[in-house]
Amino acid sequence: MIYFVGAGPGDPELITVKGAKLLARADVVIYTGSLVNRELLDLCKPETEIYNSAGMHLEEITQIMINAHQAGREVVRLHTGDPSLYGAIQEQMDALNSTAVPYAVVPGVSSFLAAAAAIPHELTLPGITQTVILTRMEGRTPVPKKESISSLAAHNATMCIFLSVHMLDGLARELITGGYGDQTPVVVVEKASWPDERVVTGTLANIAEKAREAGINRTAMIIVGDVLKADYTPSRLYDPDFTHGFRGGKS
Template identity: 45%
Template sequence: MGKVYFIGAGPGDIELLTIKAVKILKRSDVVIYAGSLVNGDILSFTKKDAKVFDSSSMTLKEIINTMIDACKNGYDVARLHSGDPSIYGAIAEQMKELEKFNIEYEIIPGITSLFAAASKLKVQLTAPEISQTVVITRLEGRTKMPEDESIDKILSHGGTFCFYLSVDKLKEIVDACLRAGFDKDTPVAVCYRIGWKDEKIVKGNLKDITKKASGINRQALVIVGKVLNRDISNYSKLYDENFSHGYRKNSNNIDKQ
């Protein structure tokens, strides 16, 4: 019996694949990838005789049947999802269906677009005394949001906010932030197709980002928060010479001994 591997293909740059992901791709007999979101260059890591399927034109039933048929014939399946499979990856229903047929599966994490965007922006999402909370969410569309996860409720907690699948509702995000009391100068970044050759990052604030990013309406992440200013006045305590922890004694204490 074969096995299914749900693999995080990252945001676009194939060099951001994990070593484990590449090893599995090289040995898998069947590969199913989201052609509309996953960089096709990743297929260069697959076996020459591997059977490749583009899931962008397949239904859930077709995907599951392809997996089951392959596994029953003793073939391993590499199921490629963009970013990290656990973030809006639609793997929950696939795993549930595979379990009905006792098909073994494993999840290989990948780099989600938020972390790739943070690296491009050169920001620490959890900057000391600025933001210690990162919220990953989306605005309601055809997929309904739970009642207690409305944007107004979420924004009331403060922190750094990262909106997936919502750039087409950028004005709604801005309006909600202003309703929540955010300063109109709060920085915003719209990050389009990070890791791809045509990636684009538009920086602005709540008062001008809607106009600046008006041409972007899909495949982009919206980040809102003061950390984007990259203006930290207090450094982390981790390497502070006057701060001791379990792996390093306080230098002042050493001097006194």
């Protein structure tokens, strides 16, 4: 069996229990070396074959998985965060489908969740927003026109923006053009959950300059939205006058 496992955002303790157990018994591990914390590999057996996919192309990766499966070996394909987000696993799964090799996906903690914990702040607040948009700026990977940053900004929801900190000047301009005010709060979290995690706060008017001064230009999550500073209505979930199936009202 092939297991696509989310390694989590960086802290080796943030891999799921299921993911850790799979790593511990895997015969072959292919990990995303540019981002996955190598401490996770300490969970592997001494005899486990370990491959760093950073310098490999798709056919090499899938062939290792196919060959290992055909030899009766268990494989873990270890991706950073949660593999369903910017993980490029679909093409790997499609290649396995074409050869009838069985696989399963084990979810992980995404970097946007680790960034929210680092601030720390809730991303959805009553009366402010109940929507979180996960997206990225267009770079070498194109983005559909209808999903441009300025188009998404029109919703004024909380936005968690991946893979874009090196384009922060342009990103801020696009967000303002789309409808956020220039004083909208922004938080940049570099290497969320790693020992050298850093948090930079600002507004759309000054966040690019602040990130430059801090020397942050890669491996960072950008969180934007009024949810980071606005007054909000407390949740009705714990309001004593609000009844639901598990709690009656005040007597």
